[in-house]
Amino acid sequence: MKRFFSIFTAMALFGSVLAGCSSSAPAPKPAPSDQAQKPNGPVTVTFWSTMNDEEQVTLKEIIASFEKENPDVKVDLQNIPFDGAQDKFRNAAKAGNGPDVLRSEIAWTPEFAALGLLEPLDHYFPAEDQKDFLDAPLRYSKWNGKTWSVPQVTDALALLYNKKMLADAGFNAPPKTMDEFYTMAKKLSDPAKDKWGYYHRQTDSYWFQPFMWAFGGGLIDENKNVFVNNEGSVKGLEFLLKLRDDKVMPDEFDAANDYNNMNTALKTGRAAMILNGPWATSDLLSGEQFKDPNNFGIAPIPAGPEGKTGSPVGGHGYVIYAGSKVKDASYKLIAYLSNAENQAKFANKNGLLPTRKSAYEIPEVKSNRLISEYKAVLDAATNRPVIPEGGQIYTAFSPEIQAAFKKEKSPKEALDAVAAAWNKLLGK
Incomplete structure (x- = not known):
């Protein structure tokens, strides 16, 4: 990245x-x-x-x-x-x-x-x-x-969190499962005060992949079989949209600024948790919430209902x-x-x-x-497909994830469209 x-x-x-x-x-x-x-x-x-x-x-x-x-x-x-x-x-x-x-x-x-x-x-x-x-x-x-x-x-995306915010809400460790993640994010959210348990980057499909893998989904294997619209992938996107609909993350679609908005939310204490990688460390530690750098928490992606986890390497x-x-x-x-x-x-x-x-x-x-x-x-991270077309998969992927967040398509419709584009890219 x-x-x-x-x-x-x-x-x-x-x-x-x-x-x-x-x-x-x-x-x-x-x-x-x-x-x-x-x-x-x-x-x-x-x-x-x-x-x-x-x-x-x-x-x-x-x-x-x-x-x-x-x-x-x-x-x-x-x-x-x-x-x-x-x-x-x-x-x-x-x-x-x-x-x-x-x-x-x-x-x-x-x-x-x-x-x-x-x-x-x-x-x-x-x-x-x-x-x-x-x-x-x-x-x-x-x-x-x-x-x-x-x-x-x-590198790989990690769950980055504000230790003090979690502790103040009664959580002394980061979530290990997606159920725990939902529970914590829900308790940490107060929409009336613009406080959120989690902030998600809605415009980039790269940030969807950890949820996809946690629920048993996939991308493409090296035999060029497509899994992006299987049952697990759909469940992963449904879970992510549930976080928005249940108001445990803000519903903010800002294609030009969402990356910086996400980081700023963690740095200022507006959000308790985000996903990001090691390249973001210095920027995040410059925030007011991390004047004590020991307050900056790093954890693997929580596991899904069958114990699966993943983060794009x-x-x-x-x-x-x-x-x-x-x-x-x-x-x-x-x-x-x-x-x-x-x-x-x-x-x-x-x-x-x-x-x-x-x-x-x-x-x-x-x-x-x-x-x-x-x-x-x-x-605990997951490799992306090592195929000549691997650098082109996000061209179709991100717009369809955006369509799901904008309620233009259901999760299944969006991921079916990704699969169709990928099959065409792969010559299938």
Whole structure:
């Protein structure tokens, strides 16, 4: 998911900036350079980053260290706005002008691979090193029997809550089931005072998925079977609409501002609970309700009636353009960026979840409460489908969820429309 805000200030409350910590797992070794990649003087690797401004600061520090340690490689770092990066890379690569390295959102990678725009990384990224990566983000690197990316960062939506508000209402722990979630949200709501147990982002289907999985629904499997309109998915949407109709969340449909409205509701105490990911941590901790950061609660998504739970696993990975003339140097850069030490720097400076298991054992990461609690959320999260069409599924999904919230369609009608669009997208 795209990160929308500053994430420096808050993480300083929980973790100090790393300086010189060592990785417990060796960085992968690039294959020997071939003669075509040995011009006179340093080679230049063009790197398109889609990180936000604060993450770019950390990235530039790491790249400066890389260039100092590898004087034979220079990095031409270009910051590409996330919203347009998918189309920009596709168009440039098809025209033979792609960057050597791209920070690719997880859903873009199989699409680019299917189009022949990426270099397979199996001969660079050994199986032994892959064992140091968390299973969920590593799955996004694999498609059609090959490895196409090195996981850079991962994330998942969590239940974020105001501990004091819950405690004042008699709840000393976050809800573990959707029944408990409803009960708590109902008790915490006072519409006459504009106080709410929960605030939901109504315009984005990504935020519907945890409810969908909790009630037994699904998206698409890797055999391209569609489950978005099954009984569980419909029940998940019915439950979400019940929260609105029973006035345990405000009925506010604001496509332009709903993300910021949701965060502001938690920061100001207007709402006790929301769903959001680790990228939002700094913004949320800047709110008046979290002057004491220990009041900020993080919990996994509550389980549905059959004990099921889920949250969409997101993230990014580093990929190499198939037409790159400096693939060995490109992988040398990727290996450096993705070693445990540098993942730990991003974690502590920017609140991001590492993809390497060994990064979580580095003391500065291990002692960071926020990271460890988000990691527990990730452990119960759900991968999205790794298919070339995966980056296009929300085009039809979000408008239909909006139609349900606007009472233009029933939950079944809305999700049937999503399924029909997806079957057409999949050529079925």
